[in-house]
Amino acid sequence: MSAIEQYLIDTYRASQHGDPMPPPPGRDDLAVLHAAREYEQFRAVLDGRPGGHPWRAALRRLTARR
Incomplete structure (x- = not known):
């Protein structure tokens, strides 16, 4: 089951029970x-x-002029 499918099931279940909707994945x-x-x-x-x-430190070392 994908995250979207689980989200849809949880949303349906929450609407049936009057619970707050879960956050989207x-x-x-x-x-x-x-x-x-x-x-x-x-x-x-x-x-x-x-x-x-x-x-940032690695980028600074790579671009430093010698």
């Missing part, structure tokens, strides 16, 4: 990724490592 995906990245940066600072974004 994928609505909070970007927020979860952002929170995970912030948590990893927080852990890096606590461990004494640089807390910046690792992709």
Whole structure:
């Protein structure tokens, strides 16, 4: 069963029982990724490592003039 099919079943069930509708699939995906990245940066600072974004640091190293 796909996520859309499960969402449709849950929506139907919620409407039959008078419960609030469930959020559509994928609505909070970007927020979860952002929170995970912030948590990893927080852990890096606590461990004494640089807390910046690792992709930015790698890009800076690659584009630095020598």
